[in-house]
Amino acid sequence: MYRCRECGYQSLKWLGRCPQCGTWESLESYQAPPETSRRSFSGATLASPKAQSLAEISGEESRRWPTGFSEFDRVLGGGVVAGSLILIGGEPGIGKSTLLLQIAQQLASTSREGAPILYVSGEEASGQIKLRADRMGIPSAKNLLVLSEQALSIIEGQILGTLPAAVIVDSIQTMFPEGAKEGWGTTQQVGQATFILNQIAKSQKIPIFLIGHITKTGGFAGPKAIEHMVDVALYLEGGRDGDVRILRAVKNRFGSTDEVGVFQMKPQGLEEISNPSQFFTDRNREPKAGAVIVPSVEGTRPILVEIQALVASTRSGYPQRRATGLDFNRMALLIAVLEKRLDVHIGSDDVYLNVAGGMTLKETATDLGVAAAIVSSFKYRPIDVDTIVVGEVGLSGEVRRVKKLRERLIEAAKLGYTRAIVPKDENLGKIDLTDLIQVKDVQEAMEALGL
Numbered sequence: 286m287y288r289c290r291e292c293g294y295q296s297l298k299w300l301g302r303c304p305q306c307g308t309w310e311s312l313e314s315y316q317a318p319p320e321t322s323r324r325s326f327s328g329a330t331l332a333s334p335k336a337q338s339l340a341e342i343s344g345e346e347s348r349r350w351p352t353g354f355s356e357f358d359r360v361l362g363g364g365v366v367a368g369s370l371i372l373i374g375g376e377p378g379i380g381k382s383t384l385l386l387q388i389a390q391q392l393a394s395t396s397r398e399g400a401p402i403l404y405v406s407g408e409e410a411s412g413q414i415k416l417r418a419d420r421m422g423i424p425s426a427k428n429l430l431v432l433s434e435q436a437l438s439i440i441e442g443q444i445l446g447t448l449p450a451a452v453i454v455d456s457i458q459t460m461f462p463e464g465a466k467e468g469w470g471t472t473q474q475v476g477q478a479t480f481i482l483n484q485i486a487k488s489q490k491i492p493i494f495l496i497g498h499i500t501k502t503g504g505f506a507g508p509k510a511i512e513h514m515v516d517v518a519l520y521l522e523g524g525r526d527g528d529v530r531i532l533r534a535v536k537n538r539f540g541s542t543d544e545v546g547v548f549q550m551k552p553q554g555l556e557e558i559s560n561p562s563q564f565f566t567d568r569n570r571e572p573k574a575g576a577v578i579v580p581s582v583e584g585t586r587p588i589l590v591e592i593q594a595l596v597a598s599t600r601s602g603y604p605q606r607r608a609t610g611l612d613f614n615r616m617a618l619l620i621a622v623l624e625k626r627l628d629v630h631i632g633s634d635d636v637y638l639n640v641a642g643g644m645t646l647k648e649t650a651t652d653l654g655v656a657a658a659i660v661s662s663f664k665y666r667p668i669d670v671d672t673i674v675v676g677e678v679g680l681s682g683e684v685r686r687v688k689k690l691r692e693r694l695i696e697a698a699k700l701g702y703t704r705a706i707v708p709k710d711e712n713l714g715k716i717d718l719t720d721l722i723q724v725k726d727v728q729e730a731m732e733a734l735g736l
Contacts, residue, residue, distance in 0.1 A: 287312040290473055292513075293480045350492070353391030356547060356557040357384075359584070360519060360532050362540020365392075365451065368490040369539065370483045372457075372511060374497040375521035380530055381496045382409075384521065384548070384555050385453050386418060388494070392451050393429040400450035401428040403443065407435040407459025421554045437478055438463045444485055454482065456496040457511070479514050512536060522645065523550075529643040530555060544584030562589035562700055565642040570670060575662030578673045578702065579654030580693035581646050587689065587696040589673070591641040592651065594658035599635045610640030611655065612647065619656050619678060626682035626727055631663055650687035652678035653706065656727055660736045668734055669704065673697045676708040682726045684708040694718060706730050 287296045289312050294305040296312060303311050349364030358364045365371070375381050386404065393402040406414055411433045418425070430447065434440055437460045444452060454460060460478040479495065486493045497511065499520075512518055518536040523529050532546035547558040558564045566578055566589050575594040580587050592611075599605065608616045616638055623629045638655065640646055653676035661668050668674075675693055677685040686708045687693075694705055694716045703719040710723065724730045 287314055289313075291476055350392075351395070352388050353395065354388065354546075354557055355559070357388065357532065359586075360534050360537075360540075360544050360546045361517060362537060362544075365492045366516070366539050367492060368487050369492045369516040370479070370486050370495065370514070371492065371517040371519065372495045372497050372515040373519045373521060374499050376499060379521050379523060380548075380550055380555055381521055382455050383417075383421070383550075384532075385455065385494055385496060386414070386421070386423065387554050389429055389451075389453050390418075390423045390426060393426045396428060396450035399428055401430045401447055403430045403432060403447060403449040403452045404455070405432045405434060405440055405443075405452065406455045407433075408456060409433065420552075423554075435459050435461050436463070437461060437481055441481065441485060444491070445489070448489065449491065451492045451494070452482075452486075453494045454496065456498060457482075458498055475511055476514070479511050483514055523643055527643050529558075531644065533645075541584055544586070547588075562587070562696060565590045565644060566700070567591075568670070568701055572667035572670050574665045574667045575658050577654050577658045577661065577668050578670075578697075579646075579651050580673055580675050580697055581644075581648060581651060582689050582693065587693045588644070589697060589700060589702075590644050590646065592654050592658045593639045593641055594655070594662045595635075595637040596631055596659060596663040597635045597637075599633070604633055605635040605637070607636075608638040610643070610645045611638050611651070615649070615652070616655065618680070619652060620659065622678060622680060622682055622727065623656055623659060627660070627731065629660060629663060631659070634663070648687075649677040650675055650693075652676060653684055653708075653727070653730055657706075657730065657734055657736065660731055661734075664736055666736055668736075671702050672704040672706065672734070673702050674706045674730070674734070676706070676724070676730070678727055682728065684724050684726055684730060686710050691716070694721070706733050 287299050289303040289306060289308065291303060291308045291311045292306040294303050300312055302309050349366060351358055351364045373381055389402050389404050396402060411431045414431050432443055457475055457478055461474065462477045462481060482493050516538045517534065520533050520535060522531045522533060528550040530548040530550060532548065534542045534544060536542065547561045548555040549558055577592055578589055579592050580589050606616065620631060620636060624632060636659065654674040656678055657668060657674045675687060677687055679685055690707060690710055691713055697705060698717040705718055706722050706724060708723065709725055722733045724733060
């Protein structure tokens, strides 16, 4: 038999190019195991699966296991699924190891029949992990096992010997398969290590968490060898100079990729923010020009955020355009709409946009809020602090309907906002707001805001 060292594709004959991943000269010969059993790359015997009808499969195999962090479970889709392979990536120092050490402690306290949780580190010694756990105030649980090792064959033997309830690997770039010819961090090494761990997770029905570093371009190292092999791929985002961390799913076979989890970094580790709307907005702030509250929807949850704009004159012949947390191309489109439809001449001014708190907004429902913030800053007229603005803006200046508008308004009413500028919608029903203004275009919206 021949197997591709990149993606694991198998063939009865040698091929110059792998048909699955397209890599040249990646197929290597190996002895196929007997049909009655199968072996992993490191030689350990794994149980052979048996085909079952859909009616025979027990629902227990897909039962969710809560991690103890509701924000983390929200992103996963309700908890950890047995046999799943979960990849968590992020910049160095963002808090990946901290979060998973906290999750390991939570899982150890709720594991089935006292089964241990195995934390494997290829970057830190066991003593270093112990010091970090003491600093974070994590209690020393007997069923939380720590292994400092890089040889994947030894790690696999430890997993098959102890049969832990869950495994955490920190990080996948430091796991070295036996006989691997490539160096650490290469696509071949990362792909082969992930393939072996995926084989163990599925055969033993053990959830395995992988920590993966990101490249300079912001993607996982060796993306072709990893992302298509794992069940869930998560990114932990947030500036290292701030304390807010956003956990976002880019792939999820067990749930939605629209959900986000919000955490705050503290000395004792990451602490989940159960009410992000209250965290990202300040109800006691004074009215300021260029600031507006916008209800955004991340997955199934509405989150109120503050969008800030600054329009300033420039002496340069090339006006600056900067957007933090918002789509730059969408910003340019809205500026063009404002100049054409409202006769607001800001083409020669610098325009800066920011989402307070470090959130990243991708939906077009924030268009009207962005436009209002820009006009407010340009005319130096503040928007009332009890007002929220939401709506998609088209090229002709019309304000279009957005999804889950009723849920957004209910969340705003809960936090004490009394006035809303929204697109026309006949299905809103009764909303506990003092003043609900429905507009058809940006001109009506700006008049309602006093701009």
